[in-house]
Amino acid sequence: MSTAEATTASLLVGELTDGVVVLTINRPDARNAIDLGTARAISRTFDLLDSDPACRVIVLTGAGGHFSAGMDLKAFRATGERPVDERRGAFGLVREPPHTPLIAAVEGAAVGGGFEIALACDLIVAAEDAVFGLPEVQRGLTAAGGGLLRLPSRIPYHLAMEAVLTGRRLSATWCAEQGLVNRIAPPGAVLDTALELAMEISRNGPLAVKASKRVVIESGNWSAQEAFARQEVIVDPVRHSADAREGASAFAEKRAPRWTGS
Structure with a gap:
């Protein structure tokens, strides 16, 4: 910027x-x-x-x-x-x-x-x-x-x-x-x-933070029947991200994570 x-x-x-x-x-x-x-x-x-x-x-x-x-x-x-x-x-x-x-x-x-x-x-x-x-x-x-x-x-x-x-x-x-x-x-x-x-x-994973905010905001309009399916669309890409792998590695190696936002 x-x-x-x-x-x-x-x-x-x-x-x-x-x-x-x-x-x-x-x-x-x-x-x-x-x-x-x-x-x-x-x-x-x-x-x-x-x-x-x-x-x-x-x-x-x-x-x-x-x-x-x-x-x-x-x-x-x-x-x-x-x-x-x-x-x-x-x-x-x-x-x-x-x-x-x-x-x-x-x-x-x-x-x-x-x-x-x-x-x-x-x-x-x-x-x-x-x-x-x-x-x-x-x-x-x-x-x-x-x-x-x-x-x-x-x-x-x-x-x-x-x-x-x-x-x-x-x-x-x-x-x-x-x-x-x-x-x-x-x-x-x-x-x-x-x-x-x-x-x-x-200090937290940027992809995870933005996805979490999005779920909290948007879920107010979801029915109970569709909530988990709609949440999955937002959180699944985060689960498969490089940042998710980095978070797990940093935890195992007892160090601060190095986020890339990808």
């Missing part, structure tokens, strides 16, 4: 280190609200990273102490612009997140579309004082960027319904207690904690 190609003023792409890359939404003056240009940059960058075999985990964060306020309301009021990428949907990811594992590193607020972005990620690391929420109903709107679809499958139904219908803010501690947040970190230490988690993932 060419960092220079992917980087824009509103989305910073870090160097790929040990299979992990950090994407930073860089609009701190707007609390990292997403405009159409940023949504398209996010989508385009995910395309590049998904096609790069060296990239094993993506960490998404925000600049200036906030994750994201969601849609750029100033742009919407001025021109009616909505941050919807043609293929990946709102904010450049909620309809089609990347195939590569994606971790949200949340400092400050992840509300409205910002919460929907976090919900589209595979894992969430949050600061102790971070806040989440879907306040759209308080403004006469609905959370149409995946919040109404994803939240009820992540926490108990009645708690999700209360959060949606009241629009109240949710503390990081409460979210962690409900299993919505993977790890809590002190303010200012969220990115380091997310990178530790990303490195733990990146």
Whole structure:
């Protein structure tokens, strides 16, 4: 991946280190609200990273102490612009997140579309004082960027319904207690904690990680009768891969595996 190609003023792409890359939404003056240009940059960058075999985990964060306020309301009021990428949907990811594992590193607020972005990620690391929420109903709107679809499958139904219908803010501690947040970190230490988690993932076989993510996501739509057959289509190529042989050899030889992604 060419960092220079992917980087824009509103989305910073870090160097790929040990299979992990950090994407930073860089609009701190707007609390990292997403405009159409940023949504398209996010989508385009995910395309590049998904096609790069060296990239094993993506960490998404925000600049200036906030994750994201969601849609750029100033742009919407001025021109009616909505941050919807043609293929990946709102904010450049909620309809089609990347195939590569994606971790949200949340400092400050992840509300409205910002919460929907976090919900589209595979894992969430949050600061102790971070806040989440879907306040759209308080403004006469609905959370149409995946919040109404994803939240009820992540926490108990009645708690999700209360959060949606009241629009109240949710503390990081409460979210962690409900299993919505993977790890809590002190303010200012969220990115380091997310990178530790990303490195733990990146040490595993990349083919196996991507296939496992795909099964977890897609199996929600499978019937019990077809589930194992459909899973086999995804996992069997991994079983016959060079990485699978390397994993077995590394275990027998008591050494770290040398993955090739093939």
